[in-house]
Amino acid sequence: xxxxxxxxxxxxxxxxxxxxxxxxxxxxxxxxxxxxxxxxxxxxxxxxxxxxxxxxxxxxxxxxxxxxxxxxxxxxxxxxxxxxxxxxxxxxxxxxxxxxxxxxxxxxxxxxxxxxxxxxxxxxxxxxxxxxxxxxxxxxxxxxxxxxxxxxxxxxxxxxxxxxxxxxxxxxxxxxxxxxxxxxxxxxxxxxxxxxxxxxxxxxxxxxxxxxxxxxxxxxxxxxxxxxxxxxxxxxxxxxxxxxxxxxxxxxxxxxxxxxxxxxxxxxxxxxxxxxxxxxxxxxxxxxxxxxxxxxxxxxxxxxxxxxxxxxxxxxxxxxxxxxxxxxxxxxxxxxxxxxxxxxxxxxxxxxxxxxxxxxxxxxxxxxxxxxxxxxxxxxxxxxxxxxxxxxxxxxxxxxxxxxxxxxxxxxxxxxxxxxxxxxxxxxxxxxxxxxxxxxxxxxxxxxxxxxxxxxxxxxxxxxxxxxxxxxxxxxxxxxxxxxxxxxxxxxxxxxxxxxxxxxxxxxxxxxxxxxxxxxxxxxxxxxxxxxxxxxxxxxxxxxxxxxxxxxxxxxxxxxxxxxxxxxxxxxxxxxxxxxxxxxxxxxxxxxxxxxxxxxxxxxxxxxxxxxxxxxxxxxxxxxxxxxxxxxxxxxxxxxxxxxxxxxxxxxxxxxxxxxxxxxxxxxxxxxxxxxxxxxxxxxxxxxxxxxxxxxxxxxxxxxxxxxxxxxxxxxxxxxxxxxxxxxxxxxxxxxxxxxxxxxxxxxxxxxxxxxxxxxxxxxxxxxxxxxxxxxxxxxxxxxxxxxxxxxxxxxxxxxxxxxxx
Numbered sequence: 001x002x003x004x005x006x007x008x009x010x011x012x013x014x015x016x017x018x019x020x021x022x023x024x025x026x027x028x029x030x031x032x033x034x035x036x037x038x039x040x041x042x043x044x045x046x047x048x049x050x051x052x053x054x055x056x057x058x059x060x061x062x063x064x065x066x067x068x069x070x071x072x073x074x075x076x077x078x079x080x081x082x083x084x085x086x087x088x089x090x091x092x093x094x095x096x097x098x099x100x101x102x103x104x105x106x107x108x109x110x111x112x113x114x115x116x117x118x119x120x121x122x123x124x125x126x127x128x129x130x131x132x133x134x135x136x137x138x139x140x141x142x143x144x145x146x147x148x149x150x151x152x153x154x155x156x157x158x159x160x161x162x163x164x165x166x167x168x169x170x171x172x173x174x175x176x177x178x179x180x181x182x183x184x185x186x187x188x189x190x191x192x193x194x195x196x197x198x199x200x201x202x203x204x205x206x207x208x209x210x211x212x213x214x215x216x217x218x219x220x221x222x223x224x225x226x227x228x229x230x231x232x233x234x235x236x237x238x239x240x241x242x243x244x245x246x247x248x249x250x251x252x253x254x255x256x257x258x259x260x261x262x263x264x265x266x267x268x269x270x271x272x273x274x275x276x277x278x279x280x281x282x283x284x285x286x287x288x289x290x291x292x293x294x295x296x297x298x299x300x301x302x303x304x305x306x307x308x309x310x311x312x313x314x315x316x317x318x319x320x321x322x323x324x325x326x327x328x329x330x331x332x333x334x335x336x337x338x339x340x341x342x343x344x345x346x347x348x349x350x351x352x353x354x355x356x357x358x359x360x361x362x363x364x365x366x367x368x369x370x371x372x373x374x375x376x377x378x379x380x381x382x383x384x385x386x387x388x389x390x391x392x393x394x395x396x397x398x399x400x401x402x403x404x405x406x407x408x409x410x411x412x413x414x415x416x417x418x419x420x421x422x423x424x425x426x427x428x429x430x431x432x433x434x435x436x437x438x439x440x441x442x443x444x445x446x447x448x449x450x451x452x453x454x455x456x457x458x459x460x461x462x463x464x465x466x467x468x469x470x471x472x473x474x475x476x477x478x479x480x481x482x483x484x485x486x487x488x489x490x491x492x493x494x495x496x497x498x499x500x501x502x503x504x505x506x507x508x509x510x511x512x513x514x515x516x517x518x519x520x521x522x523x524x525x526x527x528x529x530x531x532x533x534x535x536x537x538x539x540x541x542x543x544x545x546x547x548x549x550x551x552x553x554x555x556x557x558x559x560x561x562x563x564x565x566x567x568x569x570x571x572x573x574x575x576x577x578x579x580x581x582x583x584x585x586x587x588x589x590x591x592x593x594x595x596x597x598x599x600x601x602x603x604x605x606x607x608x609x610x611x612x613x614x615x616x617x618x619x620x621x622x623x624x625x626x627x628x629x630x631x632x633x634x635x636x637x638x639x640x641x642x643x644x645x646x647x648x649x650x651x652x653x654x655x656x657x658x659x660x661x662x663x664x665x666x667x668x669x670x671x672x673x674x675x676x677x678x679x680x681x682x683x684x685x686x687x688x689x690x691x692x693x694x695x696x697x698x699x700x701x702x703x704x705x706x707x708x709x710x711x712x713x714x715x716x717x718x719x720x721x722x723x724x725x726x727x728x729x730x731x732x733x734x735x736x737x738x739x740x741x742x743x744x745x746x747x748x749x750x751x752x753x754x755x756x757x758x759x760x761x762x763x764x765x766x767x768x769x770x771x772x773x774x775x776x777x778x779x780x781x782x783x784x785x786x787x788x789x790x791x792x793x794x795x796x797x798x799x800x801x802x803x804x805x806x
Contacts, residue, residue, distance in 0.1 A: 062092050069095035137254055138358040143278040144256055153257050153463040155417045158188045162283060162316040168293045171195045191414050193293060193318045200295040200320055202404055209391050212384035213269055215377060223373045227276040229284055235273050239291045242268045244298045246379035249307050250359040250372060254468050258418060261314040262359035267376035274372060286316035295321045300383045302326055302338045308413040319411050327406040328386045331399050345385050346378045422456060431455045434475060443482060443525040446518050451482035453517040457510055461502060473503045
């Protein structure tokens with residue numbers, strides 16, 4: 001294209017090329033490309049070349065557009081990347097269209113043209129570079145193997161400071177290194193600079209506002225890499241000349257048990273140093289105490305909670321004159337992180353993906369070096385801004401004093417040997433915090449024993465191999481194995497993760513310890529928590545045992561609940577005198593544990609249920625004693641009192657209404673019928689109270705006496721009696737015949753007619769010549785018949801083509 005060509009001709013040329021390209025693509029897409037690739041290999045090669053060319057051009061266009069619009073463009077290497085990164089492509093296209101729309105509005109005068117930003121290298125720092133992959137756990141040799149002072153993972157005495165001298169001392173080193181009990185009662189060495197830090201006075205300049213000193217541009221300065229002892233001494237001479245320094249550490253704890261300080265960054269107003277703390281002579285860095293322990297030089301940290309301990313443990317350094325900007329953020333701002341301060345005061349976006357990187361890598365990549373330097377390069381400028389903000393508060397002196405007092409207390413932190421209590425699980429390496437946060441696991445006695453055994457094995461192995469416990473076996477893996485509770489070594493081996501190179505070869509050792517733990521037994525997780533004090537108060541770091549009066553329920557036994565003395569629903573109203581006195585009430589309410597559902601069970605047992613522990617022999621035949629009732633008005637002499645007390649006795653089945661009517665009529669006809677005859681006929685004893693029964697007997701005796709006295713009428717009475725008995729016998733026989741009609745007769749399957757062979761069974765049962773019954777053979781006809789072809793299938797309509805129709 002010629003340079004003199006105007007925009008209109010360029011637009012027409014581009015549009016013509018796009019139209020031609022779209023038509024060609026549509027024409028090719030209409031063809032069977034798979035068939036063409038198979039038939040002609042040259043076509044396949046050409047298509048692949050053209051596709052690669054188009055993808056490359058598309059990627060270049062997207063990246064060019066993304067740079068112009070400030071958007072990250074995706075990289076497209078094959079056709080699948082278009083679908084996977086479609087959202088990124090859309091973002092780039094939308095940004096280009098928005099920028100074009102804005103440019104047209106500015107060109108036409110619809111909106112005012114924006115002034116281009118002026119680059120100010122003195123105030124705008126260089127942005128942190130980003131990398132696609134951050135190395136977190138590098139497979140490199142352990143640097144601690146080369147240390148002149150090896151870490152002690154099996155200590156037998158309290159940790160002793162590694163100091164050999166004490167600069168700026170008010171109390172000699174020998175007098176400072178004495179043992180005192182810590183919070184748990186274990187003896188520990190005192191902080192060597194405890195006296196100096198407690199009596200130290202911060203410089204008066206901290207209580208005065210001052211103009212912030214701008215940091216040096218990153219582009220014009222370079223960090224100094226210090227990996228020799230001579231370089232440390234040179235840095236020390238320059239640090240003695242300043243009033244403030246900024247310090248930060250980079251730590252690694254995945255491939256070591258106690259951890260390693262991998263880098264130390266130190267910055268002044270004019271210069272930055274990055275010290276390699278993985279050198280064999282790293283313990284000689286204690287010479288820096290000439291600056292770190294000098295109270296006249298302010299040491300600025302941010303979030304130095306662990307830095308104070310790491311400096312003591314690995315380098316023998318102690319900080320006197322600490323100013324932690326984290327405590328100032330607590331008093332001033334909503335954010336507290338260093339990234340927040342960098343964004344607020346420096347307009348610098350810290351790339352925190354390197355925070356968990358493996359800082360043992362040597363040489364350190366440029367991106368990681370830039371990140372490490374940025375932590376301290378701007379920190380002194382931030383310190384100036386934060387100090388002024390503290391002094392601008394309403395009670396400025398109080399705010400500054402609070403921040404300095406918290407910093408002073410933090411600098412008095414001491415390092416102690418990591419470990420844990422095997423019984424309670426408390427300690428920096430213990431399991432108590434994990435089970436407390438994940439108490440929903442609800443381990444039983446065996447599972448909890450397996451969990452504690454695996455935890456102890458992991459800790460012992462990590463100490464021997466100088467690895468972190470999570471590298472040996474992750475905590476989640478321990479919880480999963482304990483929850484599943486493998487029954488044998490093979491099951492245990494299948495549960496060990498592939499990413500545990502130290503655990504899988506030792507699974508037989510692990511299994512032996514698990515079997516021993518199961519045999520010994522122990523409390524479940526629930527009983528472990530209930531054995532602790534309810535108010536969680538601990539004395540000397542150990543959990544206080546619960547009250548002796550409290551009796552825990554047996555997990556394998558029956559849970560019993562004592563009855564309350566007062567009903568929760570009815571109050572003091574006596575519901576039942578019998579049930580209330582069924583069980584004694586304990587005077588000591590602490591003998592049992594009151595469960596939330598206790599009152600519901602007690603109400604159910606005490607107000608409407610029988611006692612479950614009452615034996616059948618103790619249960620009386622009647623629940624309430626009978627009480628004499630006066631007969632109701634209108635009841636006759638021979639009429640039963642339906643509302644009187646009566647007792648049910650076992651008898652025969654009740655008759656139908658018709659039978660009862662007949663028996664009633666016969667009783668009316670018979671004036672001297674005996675009770676025994678009525679029992680044979682009806683099978684039940686009349687349910688009447690005792691006074692009525694006695695009156696009937698007396699009346700019978702009187703009637704019998706009258707009958708004996710009247711000798712003249714005796715033959716007639718005997719004749720009438722025999723007639724009544726004959727009539728009753730006839731009625732009894734009739735009832736038995738009617739009863740037989742309706743009695744169910746069992747079905748005789750042997751004489752029943754066949755449903756499948758109804759016609760054949762109608763003529764009779766087939767028999768053989770010898771008279772025996774012929775056994776039915778369902779395959780007789782099919783075996784004797786000749787082979788027949790398959791039946792002609794049904795014609796299919798609506799699916800078969802009519803091309804070959806005859």
